Amino acid sequence: MTVTDLACARGGMPVLEGVCFAVRPGTALLLRGPNGIGKTTLLRTLAGLQPALAGAVSAPPESIAYAAHADGLKAVLSVAENLRFWARIFGTSGIEGALAAFDLGDLADRQAQNLSAGQKRRLGLARLLVTGRPIWVLDEPTVSLDAASVALFGAAVRAHLAAGGMALIATHIDLGFTAEVLDVSRFRAAPQRLDDFDEAFA
Amino acid sequence: MTVTDLACARGGMPVLEGVCFAVRPGTALLLRGPNGIGKTTLLRTLAGLQPALAGAVSAPPESIAYAAHADGLKAVLSVAENLRFWARIFGTSGIEGALAAFDLGDLADRQAQNLSAGQKRRLGLARLLVTGRPIWVLDEPTVSLDAASVALFGAAVRAHLAAGGMALIATHIDLGFTAEVLDVSRFRAAPQRLDDFDEAFA
Amino acid sequence: MIALFARDMVLAMRAGGGFGLGLAFFLIVTVLVPFGVGPESGVLSVIAPGILWVGALLSCLLSLDRIFALDFEDGSLDLLATAPIPLEGVVAMKAAAHWVTTGLPLVLAAPVLGLLLNLQGAGYGWLVLSLALGTPALSVIGSFGAALTVGLKRGGLLLSLLVLPLYVPTLIFGAETVKRGAAGLAAGTPALMLAGITLASVALLPFAAAAAIRVNLR
Amino acid sequence: MIALFARDMVLAMRAGGGFGLGLAFFLIVTVLVPFGVGPESGVLSVIAPGILWVGALLSCLLSLDRIFALDFEDGSLDLLATAPIPLEGVVAMKAAAHWVTTGLPLVLAAPVLGLLLNLQGAGYGWLVLSLALGTPALSVIGSFGAALTVGLKRGGLLLSLLVLPLYVPTLIFGAETVKRGAAGLAAGTPALMLAGITLASVALLPFAAAAAIRVNLR
Amino acid sequence: MASLWQYANPKKFMQTTSVLLPVVAVLAALTLGTGLIWGFFFTPDDYKQGATVKIIYIHVPAALMAINAWLMMLVTSLVWFVRRHHVSALAARAAAPIGMVMTLIALFTGALWGQPMWGTYWAWDPRLTSFLILLLFYLGYIALWEAIESPDTAADLTSVLCMVGSVFALLSRYAVNFWNQGLHQGASLSMDAEENVADVFYIPLLICIAGFGLLFVALVLARTRTEIRARRLQALIARERMA
């Protein structure tokens, strides 16, 4: 996946511009940058949830599995039902691998509303495995996870990469595996001059 | 604050029992433990949001300021309005200190819904300063925070401790300051025998 | 506690016009009924008092689930429960804010809508009076229902189910007041009953509601 | 997409009885009206078709805001929008699930409630037929309104305001069908119009709704 | 000649309208003043309706403008949707409150006219009813604009609402006609002379219609200018905060 000269906006205001990077199959890229710099905005743009102001992304949104701050879990469905639903939506089958990878076997019949914060997060991450998509785009995936779960997550990412997948991860903390790091703060959009009347309508 | 032999339950099931610890004025205690062990449950019990099954807590809930996974922010109120509301509810005055401590001055007039994840969290933490309460009970406070903000948080906690306050913090990651650590997994409730019919109604 | 009331008013104002919308719903119910029932003014004027009261009740009902649900979802309710103000006060303030944003506009707008339904002459005064006396009870009873269902997903409809039977006495006395007034009969007795219901609800229900919230937060 | 429909049905069933509650609201509206209007059976049987239709419409309306709001809040809608199924299909499935949980029970229960309001003989068949023809339109139009307001805090009442004028033609033809049926007149024309509205809405509105959701997620 | 679309450029629009607006405003004031004064002071009473005919000079123009404003919103919404000219979307936003006020005026004057003529302020006549529905459409449209913060999102959603709403408004019109045959006058401005009102009423009525039309144009221009400025103001403030 190559991203060239991408610019993206939040709330009508450009936050990042000239973003260029490439992720080769089998590698991961970590996005870093202070709070509010625009990591979430960038990831949503890549996932096709909002249009880019400018620039090009080589990978189509259909190849991207996106995991956001919110996990998209239904409180009254059990862990297995939640996963099975997403597997059917993405046309894959078999949730056992995902359950095992995130150690959710014991919790499979528990309703999602009765999980602790970290258990919920693990379930949200397990969803990635059932999408069957090659590019993972993750926004702070290890929030609320304990050390053991972070290790599970690291193993899952490594397995995904080993199978030729790619991962793009925005995070503030150490994920326990090595990957290239990109600091997005250098793409910060310069405040525009707005001399021309039209520019307010970009 | 001393906690003696506390037992607490979640969803009708005891999760922790025999919890004993003490926090002296001017010190902080970090709670650690794997996901789902019962940290959130313990903190909610201390804050008076749910009754304890057994045991005693020396500090009354009125002396405790609780900050949970959710920040209690109103999306359509500005940063300053959100803080000012909680200041008035807690009968304190002056939000400038709190704004300054978490570097929110520039964002004071921004609506909370237009903040990024980390900025929201900073605002949630700033609320602690306007409660004026001596014991802070925090559940994973540094989620989504970047390194600079974690440092701000560390400074705020140190200042609070220096003024004779106490802090009890559940966290999985490094907070950048030293404090006593308590692993709650050793208080894990033993699966009960349930010999007597009554016990199912505990 | 004034701070809480003030905040709720600001929220109602900012979040897409809390004031206007309860009113709009009242308007729309009153407008829809003739479409369903037909345009004959004789029939309409007979059913006007009842429909106006049912409409007021429904538009109160619709905004009930927001009384506590929003605060529950974003964690504010947890924080309010641990704040140095009694939970009963929180309930009372929230009910008051609900009444000011929903009940009060209804009271003021009702005469115009009475026109649409061809309400008879003397009924207008009684309509306003009965709504002014009765809508506070609707808000307080509604807060109690909202407290019972806070934290339930899709609590909205369950809430309606719980609250509507509690609304029946208010509805009966309210509509009866207007009906007698419109027919030129003495309407004092039902109006007094209405006032009694309101006073009793305002005095007692906040305690029940606060207890329900405490249980729900647990 | 079948998976989505199945999930929505399971959710409706588990989350406090999605089936029962729409119905319960319909029941309660129909019950409240006699309390408001008074028990005279002559008046009631005249207004029965209209009230039944207005009640059906309101109970549809009440559950509308949950069509997309819950999925928006927990992030599912983001994920569905990036999933390999067209958003138009998502909208259609959600509208279908809404109809099965809300509209269908109304159709089945309506005759019983007609009894309460003293509906006249021949009206029952037409009541069921008109609701069966009309309620799908209510669900689809409602999904469109819900798509417009998804993501707005307190979107519920704004949603009602947007959707109710769109419901007017359906309501008029629906109630007219029953009224003519109950009076023993030919009710074919309004029933045909009703069917036309439903077909056109089902065919076209999912596209508008999907466009609105895309804009709202942006 | 350059394309018509150049006026969709905000700068060009501001330049053009800064000249145009005063002219239209003065014309509107003159025409409306003439029409209303003529109608109110210098026309005879109708043999049947008495002095109430004087209401026609505001009732009919307001009713026409109420419909025209919606039509204009429909066109500008389509333009925004297809060509994404911001001025177009803002013009739709600017027109909505004017349309709503015109609808209100038509309803009020109609109601006040109804009392002496039909003995009731309100009847569920099809034409009256469809105006009430139009009022609801206006309310919903304006409320949606107000509720959404991001301007482009609001423009997109309201234009979709306007298009779908127009179809349903038309449907309602037929439905309402089907539902009730009314009391209201038919169109008397038609060309066939038998139906037409007498010239004494007709000429001042035409002037009033022109006056309301000009007033509508002036208000739309003024409000669109304000909306454009407000949009720029918002963008500038946001950028200031970012810097």
Next chain:
Amino acid sequence: MMPDLGKYAVAVLSSYGVTLALLAGLVGLTLWRGARVRRQLDAVEQRRGEKQRGDNGQT
């Protein structure tokens, strides 16, 4: 000068009254908001103008 409106005086006069009031309200609101937005925009543009001059040292 005032025409004789007979028994319809109330209807006619209040029609004109309501209409003129509504129109005046609309025009007034339009002008008021126009002036306010214009004032705010001018203030912001002036502030920016000063800042830009300050930034690159030109006049």
